[in-house]
Amino acid sequence: MKAAGVALIGVAVVAAVVGGITALSGDGANEAGPSGTSSTSPGTSGGTSAPPATSSTATPPSTSANPTSPTPPSPTTPPPGQPTQGQPGQPGGDQQASNKWVTVRVFNNSTIKGLADRAAEDFRGSGWNVNEVSNYSQGVIPTTTAFYRPGTDEEAAAKQLAQEFGIKAEPRFPGIESASPGVIVIVTKEYQSGHKGS
Incomplete structure (x- = not known):
């Protein structure tokens, strides 16, 4: 009986250690990249890490797209002053x-x-x-x-x-x-x- 009890306690300790390692490695996985473990990880740290990573990943493309759009308007605005080089006749004529x-x-x-x-x-x-x-x-x-x-x-x-x-x-x-x-x-x-x- 005692030996069985000691074995059960040993199994419990091993399970606790394995559970702790899994929990720690689970947090590491969430930080490394937004995988499906966000629901497994305990709440705030996993949830917070995943959405910001997704948002920042999504943001750069839109930022790149936005600068591309403003670039065409910029040349249109300056023509009266600087872009005279490109089309000297037209701005001067106006x-x-x-x-x-x-x-x-x-x-x-x-x-x-x-x-x-x-x-x-x-x-x-x-x-x-x-x-x-x-x-x-x-x-x-x-x-x-x-x-x-x-x-x-x-x-x-x-x-x-x-x-x-x-x-x-x-x-x-x-x-x-x-x-x-x-x-x-x-x-x-x-x-x-x-x-x-x-």
């Missing part, structure tokens, strides 16, 4: 067209009859919004210049027009500071008619 709505008034400051009319026709031929042609006789302007009010749309328009036609662009001087809004182009005898446009 910007130039946007400046041409600004009103332009052309004044002759020379003894050449019809010079302001010729300049106005050149500007119109290039798409500029010329709405007045006249003479400027309140002083001598040294060279054909597009005058603008700093900090307004006139500034970008005047600089663009000046670049197109090879003339100067400057802020308005005291004699014309209070004139109506718009770019004021005062042409002088050196103006080359037909520099751009016909």
Whole structure:
């Protein structure tokens, strides 16, 4: 009887040791990878390990997919500024067209009859919004210049027009500071008619 009892106790101890080893190895298996042992392992550690591993595994692919999507929009947004390298003609054309709505008034400051009319026709031929042609006789302007009010749309328009036609662009001087809004182009005898446009 005693021997049988000792044997039973020995079997119980062995079973307890085997059970402990199984429990420990079960936890290790859950940590190593999300297998079906999550229900066998006691609750929190197994359950917690498995879902985060699955979530993190699932998250990287979606993250990769997301950056791929934002990449196409990025090139679309910068074109007005940087992607000019890829398509210089288009962005520049859009910007130039946007400046041409600004009103332009052309004044002759020379003894050449019809010079302001010729300049106005050149500007119109290039798409500029010329709405007045006249003479400027309140002083001598040294060279054909597009005058603008700093900090307004006139500034970008005047600089663009000046670049197109090879003339100067400057802020308005005291004699014309209070004139109506718009770019004021005062042409002088050196103006080359037909520099751009016909």
